[in-house]
Amino acid sequence: MTAYNILYIEDNPDNMRLVKRALDAKGYVIHGAVDGQTGLDMAESVMPTVILLDINLPDIDGYEVARQLRKHRNSDLRHTPIIAITANTLKGDAEKALDAGCDVYMSKPINIRELWARIEAFLPSDDFLPN
Numbered sequence: 001m002t003a004y005n006i007l008y009i010e011d012n013p014d015n016m017r018l019v020k021r022a023l024d025a026k027g028y029v030i031h032g033a034v035d036g037q038t039g040l041d042m043a044e045s046v047m048p049t050v051i052l053l054d055i056n057l058p059d060i061d062g063y064e065v066a067r068q069l070r071k072h073r074n075s076d077l078r079h080t081p082i083i084a085i086t087a088n089t090l091k092g093d094a095e096k097a098l099d100a101g102c103d104v105y106m107s108k109p110i111n112i113r114e115l116w117a118r119i120e121a122f123l124p125s126d127d128f129l130p131n
Helices: 013-024 036-046 062-070 093-100 112-120
Strands: 005-009 029-033 050-053 082-086 104-107
Touching: 005 013, 005 036, 013 029, 013 112, 029 036, 036 050, 036 062, 050 062, 062 082, 062 093, 082 093, 082 112, 093 104, 104 112
Parallel strands: 005 029, 005 050, 050 082, 082 104
Antiparallel strands: none
């Protein structure tokens, strides 16, 4: 199986540890960024397969990160799947994340099995065929 790069943009160290541990168990390579600008910079160097994005970040919010990724000069980054993972659960928050360019909206606390399924849905299906 291919080792996929996952970029997780999250300022909460506890959430970062939880997700990193869960995704390490599946063999993914996790790259962590603690704020939006660092995440945008890392996205260019890492070229992730999937981006996990917190919305409440200390510098630019996740909505703006998603918008910038969707307008990025690199077409691969423009089309990288973005999964919003946020504590924002008010009416309209999911729509706001999707409108900003996120492909999936998940609320915290994170359901690890759902996260695995959401990520796997974006991976090339030929990696899951028997040899």
